[in-house]
Amino acid sequence: MSKYSVHQQPVETLLSWIKSGEIAIPEIQRPFVWKSAKVRDLIDSLYQGFPVGYIITWRNPDVKLKNGELSAGKKVLIDGQQRITALTAAVVGQRVLNKNYKEINSC
Numbered sequence: 001m002s003k004y005s006v007h008q009q010p011v012e013t014l015l016s017w018i019k020s021g022e023i024a025i026p027e028i029q030r031p032f033v034w035k036s037a038k039v040r041d042l043i044d045s046l047y048q049g050f051p052v053g054y055i056i057t058w059r060n061p062d063v064k065l066k067n068g069e070l071s072a073g074k075k076v077l078i079d080g081q082q083r084i085t086a087l088t089a090a091v092v093g094q095r096v097l098n099k100n101y102k103e104i105n106s107c
């Protein structure tokens with residue numbers, strides 16, 4: 001039995017997971033630290049079809065999230081938090097917590 005699986009997902013799927021709250025950020029993740037130029041570069045790379053790295057998630061019902069809740073079977077983000085948060089802010093329009101834990105628009 002395989003302990004993990006790799007699936008290539010289109011950006012639209014990631015965006016739908018973000019909008020629905022299916023991807024959750026655990027409390028152990030650092031705050032969002034990217035500057036606007038890095039967010040712009042990510043969007044540009046996606047637009048041009050360049051690879052932008054892996055997003056690693058883990059399903060675990062007992063992980064405490066940044067908002068204080070338990071993950072309850074959501075896709076808990078292990079790697080790719082800066083990219084997912086950048087997409088959340090730039091495309092979905094949600095505000096993010098910066099390195100000072102203040103809510104901002106990243107773009």
